[in-house]
Amino acid sequence: MSAAKGKTSASQASTSKRSSSAAGAAKGKASAAAKGIQRVLVANRGEIAVRVIRACRELGIGCVAVVSEADRFSLHAQLADEVVEIGGAAATESYLVGERVIAAATETGCDAVHPGYGFLAENADFARECAAAGLIFIGPQPEVIEEMGLKTRARARMEKAAVPVVPGAMLAEDASDAQLEETGQAVGFPLLVKASAGGGGKGMREVHAAHELVAAVGAARREAMSAFGNGEVYLERLLQRPRHIEVQVLGDSHGNVIHLGERECSIQRRHQKIVEESPAPNLSNELRARIHQTAVLAASSVNYEGAGTVEMLLDESGEFYFLEMNTRLQVEHPVTEWVTGVDLVAEQIRIAQGEPIRTKQTEIVVRGHAIETRLYAEDPAEGFLPQTGEVLLFEPPGGPGVRVDTGINAGAEVSLHYDPMIAKISTWAENRDAARRRMVEALRETVLLGVNCNLSYLKVICEHPAYAAGEIHTGFLEEHLPGWRPPSLELRSTEDSAPGETHEEKREQTRGGTDGGARSLREDALLAAAAAVFSGHVSVGMGIGGVGTNGIGADGVGGAEAPGPWQRIGPMRLHATGVSSTMASSKKEAR
């Protein structure tokens, strides 16, 4: 980009003439700000597109969705005012193609683009192209995106602003193996190889000894190249049992920067966050305040405009370091919204149209505690590999203090083209333990059939005593649940069980572990259900060919009848123990 300097961004509506057609007129952006944003193109899919569309509609702003051909019937397409199909199922043919997104915005009369997270959200060129097309990019200035997007540059910038960064070193691309090892020694082992353009754990490698370094750098470069098109990597000292604490910040074009408290995101599997919360537990108020101030300093030093997140690592001694700044809305933003009551998407939109932040720092009060868990289509029994398939049944939880952000609707297909996240479940309560218990119940209520998911894993984490005690750090899952996998079904009796041992005794000793005896009971129920359905005793549309009657016993009561909400076979006594159900078809008819 030339000398435009991006300073036109949503500033005080100095220019009011609309340069509508001239594609190169970078100043067009300010004109929309004069009358406020009228129509937003939502350049994303899934739950975050749904989130942005909801905010737009609540604000009385129009919203246009873009979809790939795989997403025509998706939830975000259903909720938007208008939908534009922009290409093939692969993101590289649709959601990642900036020109098509911008063309869709122009065609449908949008004056702003909200990028969500991922895809084009941290693409500075895209932000510039939006401005050039007369569209407000709802996010920070392109040069800030660029600077913070390259971690090596961000580190340098923060060091200059007196923000502490994790000790580390750059790597020359043509460094010899010997030079690599020398740099590694200087940083100190263990260390992390990280992709400069990286995120979400991609292109990252842990190295515990010098001889592993060369291979790790190679693997990280390959992964970074394939994921981000940029193979640059650098080294960073691996802190021991650090906590990942990040601060939500808001900045506006009037020079105001505030923070909205911190989020604790230490529960990570392979550097991918899966459980987050706000506020961070077990943190002194003094330390908390210093972390907040440092985050505000970091954001102010780049004149940040919009919603952003300053990620930090806190080590065991109470030292903390700048890790990176995410120049976009964060996946885990709901926990901040829960405890502060601030609608972050609405704030993003207001800031983008040039308004000052509506809330003063002193008015930001963190109330209660919120926890978020990420439900992923992945198979914990197979190394958490992403799963694909049709969602056949999805019943999210509900009730007071429970929020579900999802892009999944009936028949939604989880494909390998996109992120396998199915839903974010968040809970709020007056204190941490109440929020945690509410989360456990919410997970217990959730039903998801059709794709394997991490539901039971999330529940195990939230029920873990160390999690309940708030004793968390980024190695939590490795330390407490190493190699966790759901117990495999033990449907056949184990061969080594002693003769004469009773069913009950066997249950008690089923492979020790948190579920103990209950697990075996669950296996029985799973098996019983399979037997009931497959043997045709429960009618579910087409039965298995050749299997006989529906219903149990001779009186013909059962699944063959017209489907009611419930088909009663005998009187139910939910709390009775030892009462056998009596067959009573008359009762059913009397109902």
Place this chain on the structure above:
Amino acid sequence: MELRLRERDHRHHFDCAIVGEQLVLSGEGREDLRFSIEAHDASTLLLRLDDGLMRARYVKRGRDLWVQVGSRAVLFHLLDEEEEEDLAAAEGSPVIRAPMPGKLLEILVEPGSTVRAGQPVVRVEAMKMEVELSATIDGRVVEIHAEVGELVSPENPLVTLEALDAEDSPSGDGVGPGSQS
């Protein structure tokens, strides 16, 4: 009637009969499982087992059945005879496959080498993540079907293993798949 089910790599064979008001499931040396269906609708089953009332949510698609009890979901497949024979044949010599389309990055074993269950066999890149695939049994590598750099998908076998004979098994404790029929 006979029920032949597959759950992941495991094959199960039960007899299902009605005795009085209960369904009785027997087989596999397991104690009979007696239960009654208290109620059901199109996606919920209320079952009474001797221990009490259990709720199962389910969806059936053809011969596939997804069942969730608590936060545990399982996919059962009803086997026909042909499928069962194929599966029985494959159990002695499990095949490692890519779980989803991706690229083969590295082969960590050689034909003839001995592997333990859980030992990494190949590295693939899928969904832009590098993943190690491990041996499912204690066994020997019979054949490697792909080359480094090749694009692989779940249909292509990558590595075929065979179970070790009892005498050269590294440990005798494995109740691996196929230990009985």
